[in-house]
Amino acid sequence: MRIRPIRTSKDHKTALARIGALMSAEAGTEKADELDVLATLVEAFERKHHPFAPPDPIQAILFRMEQEGLARKDLEPFIGSRHRVSEVLNRKRSLSLPMIRRLHHGLRIPLETLIGDAA
Numbered sequence: 001m002r003i004r005p006i007r008t009s010k011d012h013k014t015a016l017a018r019i020g021a022l023m024s025a026e027a028g029t030e031k032a033d034e035l036d037v038l039a040t041l042v043e044a045f046e047r048k049h050h051p052f053a054p055p056d057p058i059q060a061i062l063f064r065m066e067q068e069g070l071a072r073k074d075l076e077p078f079i080g081s082r083h084r085v086s087e088v089l090n091r092k093r094s095l096s097l098p099m100i101r102r103l104h105h106g107l108r109i110p111l112e113t114l115i116g117d118a119a
Contacts (some may be wrong), residue, residue: 003037006045015042057095058088060113061103068107078102 006012019038025031055063065075075085079099087093095103100114 003034003041006041012042012045012049015045054116055113057114057116058091060109061089061107064107064109078106 004011006015015038019035019042022031022035022038025035061075064070065072068074072085072089073082075089076082079085079088079095079102084093088095088099095114100111103109103114104111
């Protein structure tokens with residue numbers, strides 16, 4: 001096992017190819033260890049060179065609605081009246097802290113995602 005730091009896009013591409021070749025490695029083997037180390041290095045490289053913005057709170061709510069098969073009226077216990085749900089989803093009203101708490105507890109949307117709108 002010869003592992004080097006991932007510094008360039010070429011190194012990244014090479015590491016991804018090797019990871020693909022190691023995906024069927026049995027746990028506890030040298031190949032499995034190599035896979036684990038390479039995956040960690042690739043993750044660090046991608047986090048540094050290809051960061052992505054956290055999801056928008058409204059996009060997160062819409063995504064959870066789609067996942068759970070929810071309609072707008074299903075958000076009323078978390079956000080308020082039908083009119084208020086419409087205002088929030090159409091970005092005419094920001095989420096309040098009580099709404100954020102209810103959405104977090106009721107729909108399991110991470111607080112960090114929802115707070116982006118209240119700040």
